[in-house]
Amino acid sequence: NAGVTQTPKFRILKIGQSMTLQCTQDMNHNYMYWYRQDPGMGLKLIYYSVGAGITDKGEVPNGYNVSRSTTEDFPLRLELAAPSQTSVYFCASSYEGGVAGELFFGEGSRLTVL
Amino acid sequence: GQNIDQPTEMTATEGAIVQINCTYQTSGFNGLFWYQQHAGEAPTFLSYNVLDGLEEKGRFSSFLSRSKGYSYLLLKELQMKDSASYLCAVMDSNYQLIWGAGTKLIIKP
Numbered sequence: 001n002a003g004v005t006q007t008p009k010f011r012i013l014k015i016g017q018s019m020t021l022q023c024t025q026d027m028n029h030n031y032m033y034w035y036r037q038d039p040g041m042g043l044k045l046i047y048y049s050v051g052a053g054i055t056d057k058g059e060v061p062n063g064y065n066v067s068r069s070t071t072e073d074f075p076l077r078l079e080l081a082a083p084s085q086t087s088v089y090f091c092a093s094s095y096e097g098g099v100a101g102e103l104f105f106g107e108g109s110r111l112t113v114l
Numbered sequence: 115g116q117n118i119d120q121p122t123e124m125t126a127t128e129g130a131i132v133q134i135n136c137t138y139q140t141s142g143f144n145g146l147f148w149y150q151q152h153a154g155e156a157p158t159f160l161s162y163n164v165l166d167g168l169e170e171k172g173r174f175s176s177f178l179s180r181s182k183g184y185s186y187l188l189l190k191e192l193q194m195k196d197s198a199s200y201l202c203a204v205m206d207s208n209y210q211l212i213w214g215a216g217t218k219l220i221i222k223p
Contacts, residue, residue: 040122040215041215042118042201042203042212042213042214042215042216043157043201043203043211043213044213045210045211058210059210090156090157102147102159102162103149103157103159103211104159105156105157105158106156107155107156108154108155108156
């Protein structure tokens, strides 16, 4: 099993550019999440999805968008990139939400906005 | 506000025991998780506590006191491969995970 796969692993963007971080999982998990991780801070939830066709905002959604057209895929779109979006992004999935939801993470995507 | 506190960094010796503490203040409590994250890699699940007491899993144990808002992760017989960051996360009343900033554990020979 590949688990959770994220692409790209590294990307440099110029201010104002847009891009999509791809995330796919092959574990048939219903729940998927996008987090960002900044130095000295805990993981922050950007968006999450409890199933195909359903998405919801997390703690820090501004400047991002998501879609969930299939169970497997949960892309994260950055519109008009800003230096504040320089971070490491992690996609994660879980079979269930709530207390049963051990998270399985992708390897991360390191984004720099200059 | 919601808050998770962990020490920023700890150093321990190979073969020894280390305890990493986590204190929390959250709106509600539905369990506490510990994850391990090696540098440049993704977090991986270590343990889950929802009731008070100690949960043991091999060389790793996790303790919870809900009345004190406190948990610790105990690592025994430290190995060099245990050098990593250890993330404490609490699930709040909305079943959202609140994450601590992590404790970087450095193991010396």
